[in-house]
Amino acid sequence: MHSFSALLRAVLLVTVTSASASSFFRIPLTKLTPPSSYLAGLPDADRTRAAFLKNFVSGGPTTVPASNLAYVQYTTSVGVGSPPTYYNLVVDTGSSNTFVGTGTKYVQTSTSIFTGEDVNVTYGSGYFSGLEYLDQVTLAPGFVITNQSIGDALSYADFEGVDGIVGVGPVILTEGTLSPSTNELIPTVMNNALSQGLIAEQILGVSFAPATSYNDTNGALTYGGIDSSLYTGEITYTPVTATYPAGYYWGVNVTDATYGSATTVIPKSTAGIVDTGTTLVLLADDFFESYLRAIPGAKIDPSTGLMTVPTKSVSEIQPLNFTIGGTVFSMDAAAQLIPIDQNTEWGLPANKQYGVVSYLGTNSGEGLDFIIGQKFMEKYYAVFDTDSNRVGFAYTEHTFTTYTP
Structure with missing residues (x-):
């Protein structure tokens, strides 16, 4: 993902192929108010990232909302644990680790299992490091992934105004992020949703739109398919x-x-x-x-x-x-x-x-x-x-x- 420092990312509001109104799930969203200096380093941050990069129906698509934050990034609300604590996470197709703790701290519950691994990921000019857990992840009501790898960010930089990242890039990008298991790949939320039968296809549909306000819930993410109403x-x-x-x-x-x-x-x-x-x-x-x-x-x-x-x-x-x-x-x-x-x-x-x-x-x-x-x-x-x-x-x-x- 990109150095997430003075800027932000993507928008995603999720929907479902052939979705009816009842297929649109709403998750609690928290109004974010990052500092006014948030965007000052945006162009350099994007270039730094570039340099570093050198309906719910069982098995069907599920759509969730995402918010355009400060005109420059999209976040979606993700629940972790049981009962879930909700985190506003940047949706990132340029990275594949999912982690929390840069804003709201990771709350351990009965579903939290420490893997014995350290985790460390660099995002251009930003980074996080901490401990790796397996936990329950709620992407939408009824759309719950079990034993999903989640990083607990104990040290980090350049993640102002958000709680972490949900990584939806190729799984190969997780290689080398764990220690001592440096050669181990970490299944992404998309990998696990497929293997657990929550989606039938490993497809992510992304709908963004020009924002009309500083914190605009105008995007959509569709896990497991596409939404024909959005194009x-x-x-x-x-x-x-x-x-x-x-x-x-x-x-x-x-x-x-x-x-x-x-x-x-x-x-x-x-x-x-x-x-x-x-x-x-x-x-x-x-x-x-x-x-x-x-x-x-x-x-x-x-x-x-x-x-x-x-x-x-x-x-x-x-x-x-x-x-x-x-x-x-x-x-x-x-x-x-x-x-x-x-x-x-x-x-x-x-x-x-x-x-x-x-x-x-x-x-x-x-x-x-x-x-x-x-x-x-x-x-x-x-x-x-x-x-x-x-x-x-x-x-x-x-x-x-x-x-x-």
Whole structure:
């Protein structure tokens, strides 16, 4: 996952394929009020993460809500123990360990079993270390995983405002996180939900949307399937890339990318990752330079690390188009720009236009040349399909909107 330090992650509000209203489960959500300086280091934090990465029917899909916190990350409420203590956990497709304790402390109950293992995970500029337990985990009423590995964070950094992470990345990312069993893989919540018959398919559907408030429950996660009500048209699937290191994550190949019709940003097929734990859309430095030069007057603000766009150029912003799996997925002006009325929450100067596309910190050709983060997924439905080793995207009602400064 990403250095979770001054920023936050993904949104997820979960739903069910062919779900009725009764299939939507509600879990207690706690209003979060992180410090106002929360977002000051966002671009560097995303780049640090990038560098480090180099209905309930038995067996059916289950949907749960998630909240967009501070415009830059999504959390979902997860119960641990019996009776459960509920924790607001970041939903992270870029890591696979689940842990609690960075806010609300881990509460042991009769279902808590110490494994005898230490656990230590580094997330770019953030980390946690502590003890590993097996415990009961409640993702929704009636959706209870038994003997799920849970880390108790006794030491940590850069997790302000949240209680930990629910890791839904590939299980291989847990290798080396335990001690003394350094070669042991830790089954994720998705692995265990499948093996315990709670879901029939190891598929995670993710619905994000542009937030309209500082703590907006506007996302959805579907464990075990997809929710056809949250997207339009067909889902375009593309295989997880074989390119290292992107292939260790939810990595995909982008065939090409253009800005408008005249500027080539990504000239040929290259690999990167899809990561709910990264807020921005990051491009290899040489790709980003082509994008930046195409916007008149745009430049990197050294005090924030974000791109600034002159007011006169805002109305001329062209779509940033990614070709994935033979389909073009465009980020229009609204998708590329931070609404000015959010500047204060991001820790930015007022009345200045900033963008959400930035540079990765390395040039292309290193096997991880882009990160498709939250701001892209606020415009498209995303599917993470472990069984078929593929990632899918589909259009939503939020894909194309009108930008109002």
